Amino acid sequence: xxxxxxxxxxxxxxRDFFRKTAALSxxxxxxxxxxxxNARADDPAIMHHVPWGQKWGDPVTKNRYGIxxxxxxxxxxxxxxxxxxxxxxxSIAVTPIHESMGIITPNGLFFSRSHGGVAHVDPNQYRLMxxxxxxxxxxxxxxxxxxxPSVTRxxxxxxxxxxxxxxxxxQFNSVQxxxxxxxxxxxxxxxxxxxxxDLGLKxxxxxxxxxxxxxSEMGRTVxxxxxxxxxxxxxxxxxxxLRPEQGYPVRLLLPGWEGNLCVKWLKRLEFASxxxxxxxxxxxxxxxxxxxxxxxxxYANEVNSTVTSPSPEIPWTNLKEGDIVEIEGLAxxxxxxITGVDISFDGGNSYVPASLKGLVLPKSWxxxxxxxxxxxxFQINGKQIILASxxxxxxxxxxxxxxxxxxxxxxxxxxHRNGIETWEVTATGEVNHVQLxx
Amino acid sequence: xxxxxxxxxxxxxxRDFFRKTAALSxxxxxxxxxxxxNARADDPAIMHHVPWGQKWGDPVTKNRYGIxxxxxxxxxxxxxxxxxxxxxxxSIAVTPIHESMGIITPNGLFFSRSHGGVAHVDPNQYRLMxxxxxxxxxxxxxxxxxxxPSVTRxxxxxxxxxxxxxxxxxQFNSVQxxxxxxxxxxxxxxxxxxxxxDLGLKxxxxxxxxxxxxxSEMGRTVxxxxxxxxxxxxxxxxxxxLRPEQGYPVRLLLPGWEGNLCVKWLKRLEFASxxxxxxxxxxxxxxxxxxxxxxxxxYANEVNSTVTSPSPEIPWTNLKEGDIVEIEGLAxxxxxxITGVDISFDGGNSYVPASLKGLVLPKSWxxxxxxxxxxxxFQINGKQIILASxxxxxxxxxxxxxxxxxxxxxxxxxxHRNGIETWEVTATGEVNHVQLxx
Numbered sequence: 001x002x003x004x005x006x007x008x009x010x011x012x013x014x015r016d017f018f019r020k021t022a023a024l025s026x027x028x029x030x031x032x033x034x035x036x037x038n039a040r041a042d043d044p045a046i047m048h049h050v051p052w053g054q055k056w057g058d059p060v061t062k063n064r065y066g067i068x069x070x071x072x073x074x075x076x077x078x079x080x081x082x083x084x085x086x087x088x089x090x091s092i093a094v095t096p097i098h099e100s101m102g103i104i105t106p107n108g109l110f111f112s113r114s115h116g117g118v119a120h121v122d123p124n125q126y127r128l129m130x131x132x133x134x135x136x137x138x139x140x141x142x143x144x145x146x147x148x149p150s151v152t153r154x155x156x157x158x159x160x161x162x163x164x165x166x167x168x169x170x171q172f173n174s175v176q177x178x179x180x181x182x183x184x185x186x187x188x189x190x191x192x193x194x195x196x197x198d199l200g201l202k203x204x205x206x207x208x209x210x211x212x213x214x215x216s217e218m219g220r221t222v223x224x225x226x227x228x229x230x231x232x233x234x235x236x237x238x239x240x241x242l243r244p245e246q247g248y249p250v251r252l253l254l255p256g257w258e259g260n261l262c263v264k265w266l267k268r269l270e271f272a273s274x275x276x277x278x279x280x281x282x283x284x285x286x287x288x289x290x291x292x293x294x295x296x297x298x299y300a301n302e303v304n305s306t307v308t309s310p311s312p313e314i315p316w317t318n319l320k321e322g323d324i325v326e327i328e329g330l331a332x333x334x335x336x337x338i339t340g341v342d343i344s345f346d347g348g349n350s351y352v353p354a355s356l357k358g359l360v361l362p363k364s365w366x367x368x369x370x371x372x373x374x375x376x377x378f379q380i381n382g383k384q385i386i387l388a389s390x391x392x393x394x395x396x397x398x399x400x401x402x403x404x405x406x407x408x409x410x411x412x413x414x415x416h417r418n419g420i421e422t423w424e425v426t427a428t429g430e431v432n433h434v435q436l437x438x
Numbered sequence: 439x440x441x442x443x444x445x446x447x448x449x450x451x452x453r454d455f456f457r458k459t460a461a462l463s464x465x466x467x468x469x470x471x472x473x474x475x476n477a478r479a480d481d482p483a484i485m486h487h488v489p490w491g492q493k494w495g496d497p498v499t500k501n502r503y504g505i506x507x508x509x510x511x512x513x514x515x516x517x518x519x520x521x522x523x524x525x526x527x528x529s530i531a532v533t534p535i536h537e538s539m540g541i542i543t544p545n546g547l548f549f550s551r552s553h554g555g556v557a558h559v560d561p562n563q564y565r566l567m568x569x570x571x572x573x574x575x576x577x578x579x580x581x582x583x584x585x586x587p588s589v590t591r592x593x594x595x596x597x598x599x600x601x602x603x604x605x606x607x608x609q610f611n612s613v614q615x616x617x618x619x620x621x622x623x624x625x626x627x628x629x630x631x632x633x634x635x636d637l638g639l640k641x642x643x644x645x646x647x648x649x650x651x652x653x654s655e656m657g658r659t660v661x662x663x664x665x666x667x668x669x670x671x672x673x674x675x676x677x678x679x680l681r682p683e684q685g686y687p688v689r690l691l692l693p694g695w696e697g698n699l700c701v702k703w704l705k706r707l708e709f710a711s712x713x714x715x716x717x718x719x720x721x722x723x724x725x726x727x728x729x730x731x732x733x734x735x736x737y738a739n740e741v742n743s744t745v746t747s748p749s750p751e752i753p754w755t756n757l758k759e760g761d762i763v764e765i766e767g768l769a770x771x772x773x774x775x776i777t778g779v780d781i782s783f784d785g786g787n788s789y790v791p792a793s794l795k796g797l798v799l800p801k802s803w804x805x806x807x808x809x810x811x812x813x814x815x816f817q818i819n820g821k822q823i824i825l826a827s828x829x830x831x832x833x834x835x836x837x838x839x840x841x842x843x844x845x846x847x848x849x850x851x852x853x854h855r856n857g858i859e860t861w862e863v864t865a866t867g868e869v870n871h872v873q874l875x876x
Contacts, residue, residue, distance in 0.1 A: 057556040061515070065547065066683055101674035102625075107506075245496075
């Protein structure tokens with residue numbers, strides 16, 4: 001295996017060529033194939049003795065609302081005292097992104113952050129007030145709100161603190177904890193601009209306050225330009241009502257912008273000529289710079305990516321030299337659409353392009369992959385593999401290195417960290433979250 | 439309201455024009471607007487007395503795997519003895535499509551049909567055998583199967599009996615029961631053609647047997663052309679493992695083809711030169727014609743559509759003359775991509791085009807809508823509104839009328855019914871499933 005690097009490309013090209021020429025008859029590839037890592041199981045007889053084939057199963061109506069297999073009990077949101085305040089009520093539960101597939105996070109695994117716990121709102125008592133600098137202020141019931149023409153859009157929501165515990169270096173040897181403060185869903189609701197066609201926005205309206213009805217009365221101010229662009233009031237998530245921890249029955253959705261701006265249990269939108277400077281946009285959710293000054297009005301989650309497999313949770317310990325494996329990851333940008341992802345095996349010194357797979361949508365998770373042939377001892381030119389990914393978006397941005405980012409932002413901000421993460425593969429295929437600093 | 443019909447278009451055009459010209463300032467529209475049906479709620483004070491704003495909410499970690507709000511307890515799959523055999527074990531539970539949003543059905547609401555109950559498969563004991571006319575027969579563990587490069591695709595699955603209880607006329611005054619034998623999801627798995635690149639398909643292989651590991655050993659035969667086109671072995675549904683009632687850990691997915699062909703709890707694929715003619719493709723899942731002969735090898739679910747709102751479940755009883763309402767529905771085709779949907783208010787005598795909304799993907803649910811102004815007493819020219827929708831696909835097909843379909847198929851087949859359904863709106867806004875016959 002002297003030509004390991006070029007082998008990657010040869011393998012991929014072979015497969016692409018094969019797909020293009022596949023017709024009714026398919027002939028096994030000579031030489032290296034995926035089968036090399038798919039050895040025949042030693043005992044086909046196991047198939048004839050499985051207990052579930054020998055008795056009637058459960059009635060289909062046992063669960064009118066279905067639940068996962070009991071064997072999947074380990075695929076859950078998780079929390080640790082290292083996250084946010086450590087207070088279990090006010091804290092965060094993060095998504096197992098290493099187990100994610102496609103660009104939909106099931107609602108049961110969607111990450112959750114609250115500032116006063118999860119409110120349980122009675123939809124019959126729910127009201128949404130829209131007032132301030134509008135011609136016709138209004139209080140809407142849920143039924144009235146849902147009469148507006150709806151739209152459905154697939155977008156991620158990301159806490160701006162995603163990865164933000166790690167400005168001084170990795171704290172979590174886990175991709176779920178390091179990068180799982182985000183999830184993605186298909187949202188259904190109404191564009192706020194559609195409602196404003198009815199209510200009439202006054203010319204001096206420049207800011208919108210969004211306020212939650214939970215006990216924290218979470219409040220954030222949004223520039224009216226964003227409101228009139230793609231801001232939505234959403235009641236549907238992945239084809240059903242929002243879950244309580246996502247703001248049931250109604251939350252604000254500002255595609256691509258900080259998750260905390262997407263106020264949950266939404267009760268009030270007020271338009272004004274000045275921003276509010278609420279507690280959660282002054283004492284929190286500002287980015288502290290080395291100068292001691294903080295960046296306010298920092299909204300969009302910038303272009304970012306991560307490797308999800310392999311990861312500390314999904315190591316390569318069962319792979320050996322010559323095995324072909326799919327490296328997978330996610331990329332996302334709150335500024336637009338992902339245009340490409342590069343992958344590095346040497347910690348960011350050199351990169352090769354990965355493939356985007358599946359749907360590529362604006363302000364949405366974009367899945368990427370790279371077919372890779374495992375080298376001897378997981379080493380390239382005598383050095384350990386150190387995986388890194390960097391994404392680009394159609395707004396023209398590319399992920400910075402951690403050094404580049406730290407030079408500007410220092411290490412005191414917990415928000416908007418999108419520097420390139422690195423993941424070391426050991427000689428036995430374990431994967432560790434590491435940080436390379438110059 | 440003499441010009442009700444043209445009003446629809448004027449309203450829509452106004453709104454489109456408005457959207458194009460919307461800048462920083464938004465002025466209320468004069469005259470008719472959506473607000474006409476959104477009267478101001480009488481007591482804004484309700485917002486200050488809601489109990490959930492006055493105490494700490496639940497910890498975010500209360501549900502590591504989240505569940506819907508208790509207020510949504512009525513949004514479930516349902517079953518009735520009128521469906522299929524009436525045996526609660528062997529029967530079907532259908533999706534509340536009137537509550538659906540977008541093109542994703544949450545896994546908890548995905549319709550389920552089984553032939554021997556829901557099997558609970560241990561993923562560690564799971565094996566998939568692929569043999570017959572292949573160069574290298576194999577038995578794969580789940581881990582080995584998942585090593586193949588994965589793809590993610592959004593497709594509906596539909597039971598060919600969807601609507602098939604109603605060849606003699608409506609049996610269910612319910613869109614859930616009349617049309618809910620289908621759901622849609624984002625599936626993750628591997629193309630079978632990718633596996634066959636490794637195994638090598640012999641030239642005389644023309645058919646593939648798929649067999650389930652449930653106690654019914656559900657078996658169906660698939661032409662190899664479909665296998666090499668887009669057939670998948672899937673383990674992921676909407677970003678997580680399949681649910682048990684969808685075949686956990688692995689099912690076959692034949693995009694656009696009959697749901698029963700998408701064999702669940704998949705244990706064996708065998709390639710051969712002749713079809714198998716299994717029980718479930720001879721005694722069942724064939725379409726009996728008036729001649730007494732049955733159509734075999736009937737696979738693709740043909741172009742179809744339904745109105746979902748209004749519906750018997752979501753009537754217009756709270757609307758009055760002049761209110762603007764969004765009519766919504768679904769369209770789908772197992773032969774390709776939906777190219778258009780028309781809506782009729784007079785039971786199919788005349789049609790106007792509806793709008794496709796959101797993503798339009800091949801062999802996927804496609805959502806459509808039409809903004810409508812409610813006429814006096816829900817009547818047009820002195821006649822009750824009778825809603826109907828008809829869809830077209832890029833394979834060149836258009837939904838037939840029930841008369842056209844019945845003339846060819848008679849009324850004895852329970853499968854592949856895609857005639858245009860009709861829904862009557864009463865003078866008080868109730869909606870009833872009716873069938874107009876010439």
